[in-house]
Amino acid sequence: MLTIKNLKAKVETDEGGKDILKGLNLQVNPGEVHAIMGPNGSGKSTLASVIAGREGYEVQDGEILFEGKDLQELSPEDRAREGIFLAFQYPVEIPGVSNTNFLKTAVNEIRKSKGEEPMSSVDFLKMIKERAKLVDIEPEMLSRYVNVGFSGGEKKRNEIFQLAMLNPKLSILDETDSGLDIDALRIVANGVNKLKTKDNAFIVITHYQRLLDYIVPDFVHVMYEGRIVKSGDKSLALHLEEHGYDWIENMKEEVNA
Amino acid sequence: MDKIATENTDLKLQLLEDFKKLEANLNGESKNYFHKIRQDAIASFIELGFPVKKLEEWKYTNVNNILKHDFKTSESAGTSGITREEIKEVLFDEKVNLLVFVNGSFDEDLSDIITDNKNCFIGSFMKGRVLHNDIIEKHFSKYAEYKKSSLTALNTAFAADGLFIYLKKNETIEEPVHVINISDSRKESFLSQPRNLFVLEEGASIKIAYDYISVGEEHSFTNSVTEIVLGENSNIHHYKIQNENSKAYFIGTTQVMQEKNSMFSDTTISWGGAITRNNLNSVFNGSNTECHFYGLYLLSGKQHVDNHTLADHAMPHCYSNELYKGIINDSATGVFNGKIMVREDAQKTNAYQSNGNILLSEDATIYSKPQLEIFADDVKCSHGATTGQLNENEMFYLQSRGIGREQARIILLNAFAGDVLDSVKIKGLRDKLQIMLESKLKYKK
Numbered sequence: 001m002l003t004i005k006n007l008k009a010k011v012e013t014d015e016g017g018k019d020i021l022k023g024l025n026l027q028v029n030p031g032e033v034h035a036i037m038g039p040n041g042s043g044k045s046t047l048a049s050v051i052a053g054r055e056g057y058e059v060q061d062g063e064i065l066f067e068g069k070d071l072q073e074l075s076p077e078d079r080a081r082e083g084i085f086l087a088f089q090y091p092v093e094i095p096g097v098s099n100t101n102f103l104k105t106a107v108n109e110i111r112k113s114k115g116e117e118p119m120s121s122v123d124f125l126k127m128i129k130e131r132a133k134l135v136d137i138e139p140e141m142l143s144r145y146v147n148v149g150f151s152g153g154e155k156k157r158n159e160i161f162q163l164a165m166l167n168p169k170l171s172i173l174d175e176t177d178s179g180l181d182i183d184a185l186r187i188v189a190n191g192v193n194k195l196k197t198k199d200n201a202f203i204v205i206t207h208y209q210r211l212l213d214y215i216v217p218d219f220v221h222v223m224y225e226g227r228i229v230k231s232g233d234k235s236l237a238l239h240l241e242e243h244g245y246d247w248i249e250n251m252k253e254e255v256n257a
Numbered sequence: 258m259d260k261i262a263t264e265n266t267d268l269k270l271q272l273l274e275d276f277k278k279l280e281a282n283l284n285g286e287s288k289n290y291f292h293k294i295r296q297d298a299i300a301s302f303i304e305l306g307f308p309v310k311k312l313e314e315w316k317y318t319n320v321n322n323i324l325k326h327d328f329k330t331s332e333s334a335g336t337s338g339i340t341r342e343e344i345k346e347v348l349f350d351e352k353v354n355l356l357v358f359v360n361g362s363f364d365e366d367l368s369d370i371i372t373d374n375k376n377c378f379i380g381s382f383m384k385g386r387v388l389h390n391d392i393i394e395k396h397f398s399k400y401a402e403y404k405k406s407s408l409t410a411l412n413t414a415f416a417a418d419g420l421f422i423y424l425k426k427n428e429t430i431e432e433p434v435h436v437i438n439i440s441d442s443r444k445e446s447f448l449s450q451p452r453n454l455f456v457l458e459e460g461a462s463i464k465i466a467y468d469y470i471s472v473g474e475e476h477s478f479t480n481s482v483t484e485i486v487l488g489e490n491s492n493i494h495h496y497k498i499q500n501e502n503s504k505a506y507f508i509g510t511t512q513v514m515q516e517k518n519s520m521f522s523d524t525t526i527s528w529g530g531a532i533t534r535n536n537l538n539s540v541f542n543g544s545n546t547e548c549h550f551y552g553l554y555l556l557s558g559k560q561h562v563d564n565h566t567l568a569d570h571a572m573p574h575c576y577s578n579e580l581y582k583g584i585i586n587d588s589a590t591g592v593f594n595g596k597i598m599v600r601e602d603a604q605k606t607n608a609y610q611s612n613g614n615i616l617l618s619e620d621a622t623i624y625s626k627p628q629l630e631i632f633a634d635d636v637k638c639s640h641g642a643t644t645g646q647l648n649e650n651e652m653f654y655l656q657s658r659g660i661g662r663e664q665a666r667i668i669l670l671n672a673f674a675g676d677v678l679d680s681v682k683i684k685g686l687r688d689k690l691q692i693m694l695e696s697k698l699k700y701k702k
Contacts, residue, residue, distance in 0.1 A: 052657050055649060080659035092654040096672025105668065106658035113659070145672075146654075162658065 001201050002028040002051075002170055006062035009050050017058065020046040022226035024062070028170065031198040035212055035237060036205045038223030039245040044205045045089060047223075048174040052086040053079050066170070080106075081113035083169030087159040087176050094146040099158070100128065102146050103165050110166060131164040135191040153184035160191045171195075172203045177211035189214030209241035224248050268324050269306065273299070275330050276414060290394050291386070291416075298403045298413035305407035317592045317624045318534050318563040323506040326476045328448040337364050337441060339472065344437050347468045347500075351685030353435040354379050360441050361449035361479075362418050372432055376425040379434055382452055385421030392423050396456055400484045400540075401512040408508050412450045412482040419452040419481075424461035424491075433464040433683050440469070440477035440505055447475070453483040457491040459516075464494040466686050469529070471501040481509040485521070489543065492520035494682050498690070500529035503558065510536040517543025517572070524680045526690065527562040528555040528697055538567040541603075544574045551680040552581035555697055556589035556621075563592035570603040573633075579610040582677050584670055584698075588620035595640070596628040603633045610640040615647060615673060667698045 009021040020043045028034055038044050050057045051064060053076035064071040071079060094102070107127075108118040119127070128142060135157045147155050156176050163171055173192070177185055192202065192215050204215055212220070212234060220236040221228045229248060230236065240247065276299050286292050307324060308315040337359035344357060344367060356379070357367035363381035370379055378389055386393055403410035420436055438451060457463065471477050487493060499507060507530050513521050527533050539548045554562045568577035583591045597608045614623045627640040647669055655665035674694055681687040 054653055054657075075662070076653060076656035077659055077661045077665075080657055086657050088654070088657075092650050094651050094654065094669070094672065096675045097668055102655070102658070102668075105664065106655075106660055109661065109664065110659040166658065 001030050001067060002026065003065040004062070007047075007050070007059065007064060008061040009046065009057055009059045011046060012056040012058065019060075020226055021050065024223075024227055026221070026228065028201050028203060030169075030201055032219065033196070033202045033204065033215060033217045035217035035220045035234075036203060036223055036228075037207065037209075037220060037237060037240055039248070040207075042223040043226040044223055045174055048086055048089075048172045048203075048205060051079075051172060052076060052084065077109070078113075080166070080168075081110050085163050085166055085168035085171045087156075087163060087171065087173045089174040089176075089178065091147050091155040091159055093148045093150075095148050097146050099142045099144060099146050103128070103162065106162070107165060127165065132161060134164050134194055135160045136187050137161045152179045153181065156180060156184065156188055157191075160188050164191065164195055168200065170201050170203070172205065174205045175207065176204075177206050177208060185211065186214060209237045212237045222248060268328065272330060272411065273303070279415070291397065294398045295414050295416065298398070298410045301403050301410035302407050302414055305410060308407055314565065314594075317590070318532065318561065320508075323478055323508075323532055326446050326478070328476070328478055329445045330448045337362070337439075339364065339367065339439055339441065341367065343472055344439070344470075347437055347470055349435070349683075349685035349689040351433065351435075351683060353433050353466075354430070355435050355437070356380070356420060357437045357439065358419070358451060359439045360447055361451045367437075372430055374428065374430070376428045377430060378421065378423040379430070380421060382419040382421040382454065383417065385423070385454070389421070389423050392456055393421070393454065396484065396486050397454060398484070400486065400514045401482050401510055406510065408480050409482055409510055412452060412480050412510075415450050416452040416482075417450075419454070419483075421453070422455040422457075422463065422465070424457045424463060426458045426488075427460040428458075429462040430464075433466060433686075436465065436467045438467065438469045438479070438481075440471040440473075440479055440501060442471065442473035442475035442477040442504065444473070445475055446477065448478045448480065451479065451481045453481070454486075455483070455493065456486045457488055457493060459488040459490055461488065461491045462493070464496075464683055466496040466683060467498065469497075469499050469501050469505075469507060471505045474504070476504045476506065477501070478506040479509070481507070483509070483511045485511065485513040487513065487515045487519035487521055489516045490518040491516075493522070495521070495523045496681055496683070496686065497523070497525045497535070499525075499527040499533050499535075499562075500693075502529065503531050503560075505530045506532045508534045511538070513537075513539040513548070515539060515541050515543065515546045515548065518545045519543070520547045520549075522549040522551070522680065522682075524551040524553075524677065525564065526553045526677075527564075528553075528693070530560065530562070532561045534563045534565070536565045538569065539577075540569040541572050541575045544572045546572065546575040548577045549680065550577070550579040550581070550595075551677050552593075553674050553677040554581075554583040554585070554591050555674070555694070556583070556591060557586040558589060559587070560589040561592075562590075563594075565592075565594045565596075567596045567598065568608060570597070570599045570606045570608060573602060573604045573606065575603065576607045577609070580677060580680075581612045582674060583612075583614040583623060584617065584674065585614065585621040585623055586617040588618070588622075590622040591624070593623070593625045593642075594628065595626070596630070597638060597640070599629075599631040599633050599636050599638065601632045604635045606633060606636040606638065608636070608638045612642045613673070614642075614644040615670065616644060617647070667695065670698050671695060
């Protein structure tokens with residue numbers, strides 16, 4: 001589904017470009033859950049932004065293929081229409097735009113790109129009601145402006161709710177667990193687990209092993225300085241939790257030594 | 258520069274000639290109060306002349322760009338020749354009192370006054386002077402100060418027709434008043450000077466919507482003055498929509514006098530016209546008074562819109578709230594000058610002001626100037642001004658959900674302008690404005 005080969009990317013900053021990704025490889029297949037862990041600044045969120053197509057992130061080398069298509073040639077909206085979804089680490093507040101209208105536009109734009117008719121209001125409301133239950137979204141939240149005045153937990157739940165509505169093939173959860181208490185974490189994780197099928201895939205970016213107790217990954221990758229330095233199964237996350245990220249640095253020194 | 262100065266003088270001379278002609282045709286009116294005011298006003302105009310850029314109040318708006326055109330000033334005889342077809346697009350879905358003015362003159366054929374209440378008058382200023390001369394004598398030119406403003410002086414000197422509304426104590430007009438002002442320059446460039454007066458006695462209530470549109474290929478110049486007198490506990494919702502063509506110039510002053518417990522709410526929308534200057538002033542003459550100023554300007558091409566507002570807190574315990582927003586594209590220019598005056602006696606004043614602008618092009622310009630003058634010590638006042646581009650984080654968020662950039666842009670601009678449109682309390686008008694906004698946003702690349 002997603003193939004990343006030797007990806008090198010830099011981010012535009014006020015002081016000029018800064019190299020973040022330095023030759024990253026990743027293969028994600030349908031039905032898989034991949035966890036990406038790593039210390040701050042290792043490039044996890046940059047990877048998410050590059051896949052979603054955020055402006056200011058420039059690919060220097062390598063390739064990102066999604067179902068065989070070169071993502072670099074697609075606008076962010078076209079990537080979303082192809083089935084890529086990013087659950088934001090910091091969801092944006094958009095005053096004046098109601099959640100419902102926003103979602104209706106998004107759903108219908110994606111349908112339009114596939115040559116489908118817009119959804120009827122009745123069907124849309126039915127779908128909203130049904131999916132809102134997955135992540136305990138109150139109907140009242142839907143009439144509010146997008147993320148405006150939402151608590152941290154509500155914002156993250158709203159991200160997963162959007163995921164449920166748009167039904168993407170590949171979802172990237174960028175530190176969706178950060179700032180969540182254990183109840184909110186459970187709600188979010190349960191939502192994701194219910195949405196998991198043999199045809200879709202998830203990339204879960206996190207600092208902490210805690211989330212992975214609830215969303216069980218098939219693969220765990222450790223990122224360090226812009227590369228995946230170690231991959232394994234879920235036990236790798238436990239190992240990291242036990243030994244901390246120092247272990248990675250030590251490991252790296254051993255390799256270099 | 259010399260040429261412009263000469264032409265400026267030309268129009269002034271022409272207007273003075275017109276005034277002499279007007280005096281020659283007065284038929285015995287020359288001695289009454291009304292004409293005395295006109296004479297006084299023309300004297301002020303002669304003294305003040307047209308405003309120049311040196312004046313702080315006119316720093317960003319150059320009237321010479323208007324005056325260089327050759328305007329016909331006196332009224333052409335006969336009917337206007339405007340048909341219902343031409344006003345169809347500004348009508349909205351609501352039962353209203355419709356009043357149509359063409360180049361400042363009331364067009365009875367196109368108008369339709371449905372309110373039938375002997376305690377209320379809605380009609381032309383001319384007819385008002387016949388039926389309610391005492392009210393007009395009491396209030397005409399008592400609020401808009403022609404000694405300080407040359408354009409108000411000019412309007413006052415030629416005051417003839419416009420809209421007159423008079424509501425007696427505790428009268429409420431349920432059907433909104435919809436006024437369509439048409440600048441007709443099909444024959445020639447034309448200067449019109451509508452003069453409006455609304456007098457609401459204690460406890461009266463009304464909603465008034467103004468549409469300014471134009472027909473014709475030549476230039477038009479509207480110099481309008483509206484005086485609004487709000488008695489105790491009365492209230493008015495006043496909407497002004499500037500949607501003239503790119504050869505239309507508009508300078509308008511709305512002067513409001515509010516007695517205690519009254520409420521005034523104004524929404525000024527500017528999305529048409531070449532040069533538009535709106536002056537909106539409200540003076541609080543009693544305590545517990547409330548006023549709301551909302552404004553939206555959506556500019557493209559070389560449009561220039563200048564909004565000057567004043568909330569004059571002369572009495573304690575009053576509230577004013579102001580929200581003006583602008584979306585400016587191409588090489589258009591917006592000016593916002595919001596003045597809040599809190600006089601010495603105006604303790605416990607609450608006054609808020611906010612001006613937000615989105616610039617869509619490199620050449621777009623906004624001059625935003627909040628002006629707070631506070632002479633009382635126990636007050637709550639705040640102001641804020643923001644200017645920026647479309648928020649790229651918001652754009653990316655929408656795009657990442659499959660919404661195309663163009664659509665995302667419209668959604669965000671629509672949301673930005675939405676809270677100003679929400680101030681419009683006539684549903685049919687609110688709906689019409691929403692549709693107009695969206696079509697105008699689509700047009701602006």
